[in-house]
Amino acid sequence: MYRSGLTDGEARARLQAEGFNDLPSAERRTLLHIVGDVLREPMFALLLGAGAVYLVLGDLGEASMLLAFATFSVLIAVVQQTRSERVLDALRDIASPRALVIRDGQRRRIPGREVARGDTIVLLEGDRVPADGVLMAVTDLQVDESLLTGESIAVRKIHSTHDIAMARPGGENTPFVYSGTLIVHGEGMAVIQATGPRSELGQIGQSLRQIASEPPRLQVETRHLVGVFAAFGIAASLLVIVVHGLMHGDWLQAVLGGIALGMSMLPEEFPLVLTAFMIMGAWRLSRARVLTRRAAAIEMLGAATVLCTDKTGTLTENRMTVAELRTPDLQWRRDAGLPLPEALGDVIEAAMLASAPHPSDPMEKAIVELAGRDAGATGRKLVRHYGLGSKLLAMSNVWEVDATESCSVLAKGAPEAVASLCRLGDSDMTWLRQTVDDMAGRGERVLGVARAHSAIGDLPESQAGFTFEFVGLVGFADPLRANVPDAVAECRSAGVRVIMITGDYPATARAIARQAGLDGDAVIDGAELAKLEQPTLKDRLQSTTIFARIMPEQKLRIVEALKANGEIVAMTGDGVNDAPALKAAHIGIAMGGRGTDVAREASSLVLLDDDFGSIVRTIRLGRRIYDNLRKASSYIVAVHVPIAGLALLPLFFGLPFMLTPVHIAFLEMVIDPACSIVFEAERDERDLMRRPPRHASSRLLSSAMGGWSLLQGMLALIALVFVFLAVGRDLPEDELRALLFTSLVLINASLILVNRSFSSSLVGAIRRPNLFLWLLLTPVAVLLAVALMWPPAMALFRFGPFHAHDLAVAIAAALGVLLIAEAIKPLWRVSFRS
Secondary structure, rough: OOOOEEEEEHHHHHHHHHHOOOOOOOOOOHHHHHHHHHHHHHHHHHHHHHHHHHOOOHHHHHHHHHHHHHHHHHHHHHHOOOOOHHHHHHHHHOOOOOEEEOOOEEEEEEEEHHOOOOOOOEEEEOOOOOOEHHHHHHHEEEOOOHHHHHOOOOEEOOOOOOOOOOOOOOOEEOOOOOOOOOEOOOOOOEEEEOOOOOOHHHHHHHHHHHOOOOHHHHHHHHHHHHHHHHHHHHHHHHHHHHHHHHHHHHHHHHHHHHHHHHHHHHOOHHHHHHHHHHHHHHHHHHHEEEEEEEOOHHHHHHOOOOEEOHHHHHHHHOOOOOEEEOOOEEEEEEEOOOOOOOOHHHHHHHHOOOOOOOOEEEEEEHHHHHHOOOOHHHEEEEEEEEEEOOOEEEEEEEOOOOOEEEEEEEEEEOOHHHHHHHOOOOOHHHHHHHHHHHHOOOOOOOEEEEEEEHHHHOOOOOHHHHHHHHEEEEEOOOEOOOOOOHHHHHHHHOOOOOEOOOOOOOHHHHHHOOOHHOOOOOOOEEHHHHHHHHHHHHHHOOOOEEOOOOOHHHHHHHHHHHOOOOOEEEEEEOOOOHHHHHHHHEEEEEEOOOHHHHHHHHOOOOOOOOHHHHHHHHHHHHHHHHHHHHHHHHHHHHHHHHHHHHHHHHHHHHHOOOOHHHHHHHHHHHHHHHHHHHHHOOOOOOOOOOOOOOOOOOOOHHHHHHHHHHHHHHHHHHHHHHHHHHOOOOOOOOHHHHHHHHHHHHHHHHHHHHHOOOOOOHHHHHOOOOOOHHHHHHHHHHHHHHHOHHHHHHHHHHOOOOOOOHHHHHHHHHHHHHHHHHHHHHHHHHHHHH
């Protein structure tokens, strides 16, 4: 008999055979294991190798910077990889609350992880259900299952009269309770059917384990670019060493020249710029009240083509309000902005008195909010309460009237149940059905309200014994967030399609979708989705924007079908049921305020203010970050061409090497902050949110962008060759080095200006505010002047005298590169947006 529960021995035996009621942790990786995996990444090995080169060459400052940066990068990666372990920890916390069980016929409070299959548990208001079970006894039991189903309000529960198999969560009047859900009203007793990984919550945890996070595309691309640069650098260095050694017989000078060339082409800027942009991007997102949990999401924001959003708590405020009151003669809607008519005050007063004296139910709280007080504040005495039953979905309160022998009876419940209590005629029933259908079509939950009078000493056993008079209808809605329509419209202008995926009912979902401005009325519900083959689902996803009554694994299936269609998917959510889809999406966005720990841990981004409008600001920032990253990458490729050319130039003209490690260090002082700080701070392009998302297969440096970068670099190299041939051929070695290096620095500044904007003209780019640009160029100019004019610095740089006409030549070369590149840039403008 379930009332006596298991014995201690039976419970121990089942725990030993089936395991504790928590999620397994045997696969958890240690911190050392994670660090070892990260250190094997080629990118970090390259950073450490570059630092070692500088250390060998005696440049302690540069070596320290690179080694510190590599260490910091490793720490970031370790933190990111441990997030999956925290997802399972959060699930474990939810899955193991304290539980009140019956063992050996006695009630006991035990840790939730010790609940066994077959245990009888007692559920009271405020308890969290420790495991999945079948209800054997209930009293007005209502359960908040939103973390599993997404339903916006608590659902009523009934008891089972026989042993039945567990069914999936969702819907009213079922006899099942599920691990992690919350008892909001009433009490009950249930027999546990599934614990730990076999529960609905546990199955979500298992699916999270099976979802592998995709490697960041930018990281993959950066590795490729690093490999290409490293290969060219090694080949060029070996070529210089061999050719110069054979031609001049000075192998030591050849080795030093080869090292200088290798350093000039060492692609350290790519990993530096990638991490700097991700860190600064996370900071900028935090200022928009968005927490970045996975840096890869920042790079994908600009490519997002589909935004899958939950309804409850995401598009809506996740709180019930009284949206409408109706009687056969009067109607009031909150969104009309008019005050509540005095004639309808009786409806809300009756609904308030039919509620609990101090309510916890969301709909009763909404009634109290509109009434301005709760039933407990009326000074009346509650004589009797008739609870909600499975056969009559209505409840009544009997209140004493002024210490007399008479009492007033107020009832509320499902409209058809209240109509039955009032014994309405055919014409009244016709009005009721039409009105309820109309209100439901607006996405409202509807309750009927009735009133009766009786003598205190003559109260019937059932509510049906009163002679009720129909008072009116109360419509409840979870209101749409005020900024959602504008946010949806901006997503549309940016080419991002918004799809609603909710556990709520189709009529409610359709009504909210219309208010939000989503396209289309077609709805696919969970039952229909379960029958669709994956190819059919992929086709239906092209035109369907509303999914209702969706189960957790179905959300995951939708996300995977969208990804199979080539979409870049952003997914918002706040419940445990959203966690697998959040993790599987390219960009998982959790609600930080109302969201569960599991949703936050599984996501890439967390909206700290639960503001749907923040998603649009996040997409804008993501597009800006990616735009600026492409500008920086284009600049890096372009600037390395003249540096490498200047290192190779002496080889073809029989001259001493022009660049030494100190020159490379000076150039890196310009290049590193330019690509990692100056470009990161660039403002939005004018058409940022009016262009479609970039293609999913687009590369950081596409062939067109790579061609544009190489063209800029070749223009810069040609300018240097022109300077050498025009005025530098007959100069002494130290004066020629000063002239060519100054020209290279000024040409470098020209390349920065050229790459600042894809769409602005030269004048517009110069007018674009960027404080960091001038904070970089001003000290660079000062340091260059010191190197050219201060004798100790001139000796360090091996510079000879630098004349006014030399400066004019260098400025002319830089201006020539700037003007020619700006004239050619419009031809590549389309490729910048691809």
